[in-house]
Every structure is written in structure tokens, then in C-alpha cells.
Amino acid sequence: MVQQNITLISFGYFGKHILEKIAEAVRQELRYPVNFKETHIDLSEFFDPGRRQYNGNKLLQAVDTMSTEQALKTVGLFSVDLFIPVLTYIFGQAFLNGKTAIASLYRLSNERYGIEADDKQLLERFTKEVIHELGHTFGLIHCMTPACVMQSSTYVEDIDQKNQNLCHHCREQLSAVIPDQIIR
Amino acid sequence: MAKKISILIVDDEESVRDSLSNWFIEDGYRVECAENAKKALQLIEASYFDIILADIKMPGMDGLEMLRRIKSLRSDAIVIVMTAFASVNTAVMALKDGAFDYITKPFDPDDLSHLIRNASKQILLAQENETLKNKVVSLDSVEDIIGNSEAMKKVLKQVESVAQSNSSIIITGESGTGKELVARAIHANSPRKYYPLVSVHCGALTESLLESELFGHEKGAFTGAMYNRKGRFEMADSGTIFLDEIATISPKMQIELLRVLETKTFVRVGGNKETSSDFRVICATNRDLKSMVDQGSFREDLYYRLNVVNINVPPLRERVEDIPLLVDYFIKKYCTTMNKPAIPIDDTAMQRLEEYPFPGNIRELENMIERAIVIGNGKKISLKDLPLAKDLIDNSIESLDDFEKTFIRQILNKYSWNISRTAKALKVDRVTLYNKIKKYDLKPDEK
Numbered sequence: 001m002v003q004q005n006i007t008l009i010s011f012g013y014f015g016k017h018i019l020e021k022i023a024e025a026v027r028q029e030l031r032y033p034v035n036f037k038e039t040h041i042d043l044s045e046f047f048d049p050g051r052r053q054y055n056g057n058k059l060l061q062a063v064d065t066m067s068t069e070q071a072l073k074t075v076g077l078f079s080v081d082l083f084i085p086v087l088t089y090i091f092g093q094a095f096l097n098g099k100t101a102i103a104s105l106y107r108l109s110n111e112r113y114g115i116e117a118d119d120k121q122l123l124e125r126f127t128k129e130v131i132h133e134l135g136h137t138f139g140l141i142h143c144m145t146p147a148c149v150m151q152s153s154t155y156v157e158d159i160d161q162k163n164q165n166l167c168h169h170c171r172e173q174l175s176a177v178i179p180d181q182i183i184r
Numbered sequence: 185m186a187k188k189i190s191i192l193i194v195d196d197e198e199s200v201r202d203s204l205s206n207w208f209i210e211d212g213y214r215v216e217c218a219e220n221a222k223k224a225l226q227l228i229e230a231s232y233f234d235i236i237l238a239d240i241k242m243p244g245m246d247g248l249e250m251l252r253r254i255k256s257l258r259s260d261a262i263v264i265v266m267t268a269f270a271s272v273n274t275a276v277m278a279l280k281d282g283a284f285d286y287i288t289k290p291f292d293p294d295d296l297s298h299l300i301r302n303a304s305k306q307i308l309l310a311q312e313n314e315t316l317k318n319k320v321v322s323l324d325s326v327e328d329i330i331g332n333s334e335a336m337k338k339v340l341k342q343v344e345s346v347a348q349s350n351s352s353i354i355i356t357g358e359s360g361t362g363k364e365l366v367a368r369a370i371h372a373n374s375p376r377k378y379y380p381l382v383s384v385h386c387g388a389l390t391e392s393l394l395e396s397e398l399f400g401h402e403k404g405a406f407t408g409a410m411y412n413r414k415g416r417f418e419m420a421d422s423g424t425i426f427l428d429e430i431a432t433i434s435p436k437m438q439i440e441l442l443r444v445l446e447t448k449t450f451v452r453v454g455g456n457k458e459t460s461s462d463f464r465v466i467c468a469t470n471r472d473l474k475s476m477v478d479q480g481s482f483r484e485d486l487y488y489r490l491n492v493v494n495i496n497v498p499p500l501r502e503r504v505e506d507i508p509l510l511v512d513y514f515i516k517k518y519c520t521t522m523n524k525p526a527i528p529i530d531d532t533a534m535q536r537l538e539e540y541p542f543p544g545n546i547r548e549l550e551n552m553i554e555r556a557i558v559i560g561n562g563k564k565i566s567l568k569d570l571p572l573a574k575d576l577i578d579n580s581i582e583s584l585d586d587f588e589k590t591f592i593r594q595i596l597n598k599y600s601w602n603i604s605r606t607a608k609a610l611k612v613d614r615v616t617l618y619n620k621i622k623k624y625d626l627k628p629d630e631k
Binding site: 051057083084085086087088089090093094096136141142152154155 | 197199200202203204206207209210211212266289290291292293294296297
């Protein structure tokens with residue numbers, strides 16, 4: 001039997017050390033093997049010139065087709081501005097109880113909001129978003145616990161308020177669906 | 185766990201339906217979609233949705249027309265309209281037609297979350313309001329009437345069935361059986377519960393005072409009428425008027441009362457302006473009104489106008505199994521009032537209470553318990569604390585007839601065989617007393 005893992009696919013240039021840190025954080029939190037790789041696709045197909053943003057629904061579908069048998073879950077990492085038709089923007093998107101998710105750091109950087117850049121904070125926010133979207137792929141819905149990583153976030157400040165960790169309730173739900181977790 | 189809020193998304197664009205659907209499902213809502221207004225209305229008729237999120241521009245029936253139809257099906261429906269084209273006119277029309285809110289696509293994720301949260305809060309508030317309303321009803325309702333006996337269960341069932349209607353009711357029963365409590369329970373369970381229940385003790389007032397009390401008076405209508413005064417019928421507008429001891433009202437008052445009941449209008453004493461009032465009438469009496477009608481002392485037309493429903497409250501001696509409950513209730517009531525801890529009652533005392541016929545019914549029992557708590561040793565109610573007449577607890581009394589015969593003889597002897605005074609003390613009319621004397625063959629020199 002093929003050992004499954006959570007696969008992070010980078011579609012932009014993030015730097016290996018960034019991907020390693022994100023992968024480690026995901027491994028710690030979800031207690032599952034994580035690997036990462038880089039690939040390239042022509043993002044222009046997903047670009048909406050009217051909105052000057054990239055279609056999150058179509059990107060999610062595209063990443064889903066790249067998922068392999070080895071990947072229990074796949075997360076596409078982007079650095080472009082994502083949208084879905086009814087919303088002005090999204091930080092990420094996932095198939096609830098599905099195999100695939102996407103996340104973008106475009107709207108997570110301080111410079112976007114006229115604030116001094118903070119790479120450490122950017123990495124923390126991005127990591128939380130990746131874990132959040134992965135949570136959805138395991139069937140977790142938004143959580144009311146303020147510090148839980150599954151708390152809904154519509155602004156970056158909301159992301160800063162929550163932790164990188166699942167609350168007790170969400171962890172129990174997660175444990176029920178991935179019993180073969182690695183033991184720390 | 186609270187019920188999930190359900191959302192119906194109505195939009196002709198599949199990508200919009202899918203995106204919104206995923207968004208709301210991730211938030212824990214139950215979601216269904218419809219691609220047009222016709223399908224949406226079918227779903228709404230088949231199922232209940234807490235929130236309907238609908239696009240304005242759709243082929244066929246547009247969102248505004250759909251909104252009007254939804255509102256005609258459910259006036260409390262929460263409908264949020266969405267449009268890609270911001271237009272003040274459309275927004276105003278939608279809000280005028282009853283939309284909860286209006287949002288322009290694409291919306292800020294925070295705006296959407298905020299909007300749905302506000303709508304959810306409104307739904308939860310409405311549910312809470314409904315729950316609280318029901319609780320308010322239960323605070324002043326049939327639970328105040330103590331009794332598990334079949335006889336009382338029958339009364340409570342009658343209360344619940346008549347409460348919702350507007351029918352006039354006569355509550356009959358011996359003195360002290362709780363007729364006013366039953367009237368209160370009917371009012372508290374009726375659609376008029378948020379309006380006044382106005383009580384009038386007809387037996388305590390002279391004819392002229394009763395007239396003024398019921399209809400009100402104008403300033404100067406009689407000596408002492410220094411101000412205009414609203415009558416009880418006016419005060420009971422939209423509510424209920426309770427006329428206790430209805431059998432005591434004079435023939436003249438019976439005529440006036442009949443007219444008011446038929447027309448729901450009246451004129452204040454000393455006035456000339458007709459006033460109307462929408463009230464429900466509940467009456468009470470310990471007399472046999474039908475017999476009074478037969479004897480000509482109560483108007484037949486008034487009797488039938490009042491007696492649409494009759495609820496008879498049984499005497500305490502017919503619901504002996506309720507005595508322990510009532511004793512317990514009154515002990516708690518008076519111990520609390522007197523700042524004392526609740527005390528028990530010994531078995532012998534309770535047994536004697538269950539044997540006692542209680543001519544004064546619950547009022548008499550309440551009086552006994554209050555007295556026992558005041559004069560007793562404060563630890564336990566015993567037989568010596570209860571003023572049960574010794575000669576009523578008589579081993580020769582084996583039946584209710586025996587008891588009645590003994591009791592009537594006692595009272596006759598007490599008033600030296602003055603029939604009028606004896607009848608008044610027994611709260612029966614002279615004819616009834618004469619019939620009892622004849623029935624039991626009572627004579628003045630009999631012991």
C-alpha cells in the first residue's frame with residue numbers, strides 16, 4: 001500500500017525555506033506526513049480581466065486534477081489575488097470533505113494595506129490559511145471558538161486573532177476521520 | 185444543539201449558486217439552491233427556509249416579484265436581495281416590498297457574513313420571543329389551579345378548550361371553590377391575555393354603585409361624583425370582564441347588562457355619549473341560575489346570553505385526593521409569608537382533613553392552614569391546631585345526608601329557627617331550606 005501524505009504544491013515562487021516551514025507546521029498540527037513540490041501552470045487562463053483577479057473556483061478544479069493517488073489531500077499555494085463570482089476576494093477555497101484546497105498569500109501581506117512589511121507575520125497568516133483550508137477538506141466547518149484555526153476570517157486582522165491550532169472539539173472531529181495519524 | 189439555520193439561494197448563474205453554497209456550508213448553514221424564481225417558490229412551499237438569498241435579475245419572474253409572492257406566503261420570511269447593478273430605486277422597491285436587506289455583487293466577504301449573522305440574530309430573537317411568550321402564559325395559567333383529581337382535570341381541560349374562543353362563560357360552584365382562579369386561567373390562556381382582566385364583585389355593591397362601577401360616570405352625575413370615571417366595561421376593552429356573584433344583580437341591572445352584552449355599547453351614568461368596548465364576559469355564581477330563571481328571579485334571555493359555556497368547579501369534598509396537594513401549597517405559602525421554614529402536617533391531622541366535608545371549600549381549608557401555622561408550635565401541624573368542629577366529627581355520621589341533616593339542624597338551632605337568618609348563613613334561599621327541613625323531617629324540638 002502506498003504511504004499517503006498531504007501534498008503542498010507551490011504555483012508561485014515562495015522559496016524552499018518558506019515551504020519547509022509551512023510543511024512542518026502542517027505536519028505538527030494535523031499529525032500527518034507532508035511533502036511539498038513546485039510546479040508551474042499558465043495562470044492567464046484563470047485571469048478575469050474585468051476583475052483583474054484570478055478565478056478561485058477554476059483554479060481549485062485545476063489543482064484537483066493534479067492530485068495523485070499518494071496525496072491524501074492536495075493544497076495549491078498561490079501568490080495571486082483570488083476571487084469567486086459573488087465575493088470581492090477570497091484568501092483560500094476548498095472542497096468540503098474533498099481532496100483539494102487552494103490558498104493565496106496575496107491579500108495577507110501588510111503592504112496591501114499600507115502597513116510596513118512583516119515577513120514573519122505573513123508566513124504565520126499563510127500557514128494558518130493553509131491549515132484552515134485543509135481542515136475543510138477533512139470536513140471541518142467554521143468554528144465559533146475564537147482562537148481555533150477553523151474560525152472564519154474575512155479580514156487579515158481576523159487571521160491574526162486566531163491560533164495555528166485546532167480547538168479540542170475540531171481536533172476530535174479530525175481524529176475521527178484520520179485515524180492513521182503519526183504519533184508524536 | 186441549536187437547529188441549523190437554513191438558506192435558500194436563488195440565482196440563475198450556477199457559479200454564483202455553487203460559490204455561495206460552499207461558503208454557507210462551511211459556515212455550518214443548511215443550504216439549498218434554485219436556478220429560478222418558479223423553482224424557488226416550489227421549494228418554499230414544500231420546505232421552511234430561515235433565509236432566502238435571491239438575485240433580482242433572473243429570466244422569467246424577477247427577484248422583486250418573487251419577493252412579493254414569498255411575502256404573501258410568509259409575511260415573516262427573511263429575504264435578502266442581491267444584484268450586480270447598484271440601483272437606489274431597486275433597493276428602495278425591494279425594501280418597501282419587505283426585503284430584509286439588499287446587497288450588491290460582488291460583496292465583501294465580511295459584509296456577507298455580517299448580513300447573514302444579523303439575519304440569523306433576528307431569527308433567533310423571534311424564536312426566543314415566542315419561547316418567552318409561552319413562558320409568560322405558563323406563569324399565570326392553569327398551573328395556579330392545584331389539583332390532580334379527575335374532576336379538576338376535567339375543569340382544566342374545559343379551560344384550555346374555551347380559552348381561545350370569545351364565548352361568554354358562566355362558572356358555577358359553591359363558595360370558596362376557586363371560581364375566580366378559573367376565570368383568571370381562562371383569560372391568561374386566551375388571545376386577550378395581554379389586555380386587562382377586570383373583576384367586579386356584583387354581590388358587594390348596591391344597584392346604583394354597581395351601575396356606576398360598570399358603566400362609569402360623568403362628573404356631577406350624583407353626589408360625590410367629582411370627576412369623570414371610566415367604568416369596568418370600558419377598562420375591559422380588548423380584555424375580559426369577570427362578573428362575580430352574577431345572580432345577585434337586580435332586575436334593572438339585568439336589563440342593562442343584557443343590552444350591553446348585545447350591543448357592546450353603553451353610556452356612562454349621567455352622560456349621553458355612547459361608548460363602545462370589545463370585551464369578553466365571564467360570570468360566576470354559587471346559585472342555581474336555571475332555577476332562578478324558572479322562578480322568575482333571573483332573566484331567561486340574559487341567562488342564555490351568558491351561559492354559552494358552563495364550567496362547574498366541584499366542591500372540595502368531591503376531590504378529596506387534592507386535599508394533600510392543597511395543604512402542602514398553603515403550608516408553603518404561609519410559611520414563606522411568615523418567614524418560617526415549611527413545616528409538615530401529621531398523618532392524623534391530614535386524615536381528618538380528608539374526612540372533613542369543607543362546606544367553605546378551599547377558602548375554608550386555606551383559612552385552617554393559615555390559622556394552624558400562626559397558633560401552632562411551629563414544628564408540625566397536628567389535629568389540635570385545626571378548628572375542625574367536634575360535633576361534625578361524629579361517629580354517628582355515616583353519609584353525606586347524615587352530615588347535611590346534622591349541620592342544618594345545628595345552624596337552625598343557632599339562629600333559633602329563624603328561617604331567613606339560617607338560609608343566609610347556609611348561603612341558600614328560603615325555598616331550598618324549607619325543602620331540606622321537609623326532606624330531613626327537622627323540627628324545632630328535635631335534638
